[in-house]
Amino acid sequence: MQSHSRDPFVKPTRILDLRPTQITVGMREVADKRRRWRREHGKHAATFLGRHMIPIVMGPKQRPYVIDHHHLALALHQEGVEHVLTTVFADFGHLQKDAFWTVLGQRGLAHPFDATGKLRAFADIPVSLVDLVDDPYRSLAGALRRAGGYAKDALPFSEFMWADFLRRRIKLAVVDENFERALKQALTLARKPEANYLPGWCGPINED
Numbered sequence: 001m002q003s004h005s006r007d008p009f010v011k012p013t014r015i016l017d018l019r020p021t022q023i024t025v026g027m028r029e030v031a032d033k034r035r036r037w038r039r040e041h042g043k044h045a046a047t048f049l050g051r052h053m054i055p056i057v058m059g060p061k062q063r064p065y066v067i068d069h070h071h072l073a074l075a076l077h078q079e080g081v082e083h084v085l086t087t088v089f090a091d092f093g094h095l096q097k098d099a100f101w102t103v104l105g106q107r108g109l110a111h112p113f114d115a116t117g118k119l120r121a122f123a124d125i126p127v128s129l130v131d132l133v134d135d136p137y138r139s140l141a142g143a144l145r146r147a148g149g150y151a152k153d154a155l156p157f158s159e160f161m162w163a164d165f166l167r168r169r170i171k172l173a174v175v176d177e178n179f180e181r182a183l184k185q186a187l188t189l190a191r192k193p194e195a196n197y198l199p200g201w202c203g204p205i206n207e208d
Contacts, residue, residue: 010053013086015077015129018056019065021104022111022157023125025074025132026139028179033075041079049076054084057109058091059100066129067109068156074129108156117164136175137163143183145200149190153199161198165189 040048054073056064064086066073076084092100101122104110112120115135126132141162145152150162166186175182189195191203 009088010085011088012083013054013056013064014083015073015081017064018054018073018084018086018129019059019063019127020070020125020129020132021065021067021109022070022160023113023120023133024115024135024138025071026136026142026163027134028136028139029071029142030075030078032142033072034079037075037079037081049081049085052084053087055089056086057089057104058093060093060095060097062093064088065104067104070129070132074132077129111157111160113160113164117167135163136172137167137170140166140170140175140179140182140186143179144186144190147183147187148202149187150195150198150202151200155199158199162190162200165195165198 037048052069052072054066055068056066059065067089073084092103095103101110105112105122110122110125112122112125114120114124115133117137138159141159144150144162144166145159152158155161166189169189170182170185174185190201193203195201196203
């Protein structure tokens with residue numbers, strides 16, 4: 001299999017073997033998922049893990065690369081879970097490293113942006129989930145979606161697009177020190193016409 005599979009292959013994978021395809025996560029988001037896991041833990045744990053498989057692609061040396069659910073995978077690791085079910089959507093193991101990252105970039109499966117929103121080299125993406133860096137604006141973007149600020153969208157890394165929009169308009173000190181205030185500001189900003197290019201925008205449409 002050297003392209004997207006019509007019937008994804010499911011297998012258990014050690015979390016510490018998973019490699020990220022992005023540089024940052026929202027650590028507040030990770031904490032929220034840890035709390036959810038604790039609620040589901042026990043007799044419902046297996047069901048939870050079965051419903052939340054981690055999508056991956058196979059890279060050079062047949063290493064597994066996460067293409068979604070980085071927050072969940074990191075949260076489960078922090079909660080002591082060692083293995084997760086993964087869904088293999090494509091096998092690019094035959095590619096050299098440079099070609100592999102080029103393909104991921106072309107397909108929108110990698111997000112090499114740092115915590116300031118700056119584009120970095122693919123080489124700056126950490127090799128382990130435990131080395132992902134906190135981007136508070138990614139947490140704010142996630143909270144904004146759950147609060148109804150925008151709709152969930154299938155576009156890869158759509159939350160990061162919202163995070164970058166908010167980064168340019170809400171001071172970091174507000175996000176760090178008064179998250180609820182930052183969320184209120186974000187809800188107001190999300191309905192403005194200047195946000196209408198973002199995936200899942202739900203603002204008013206003026207019809208003349």
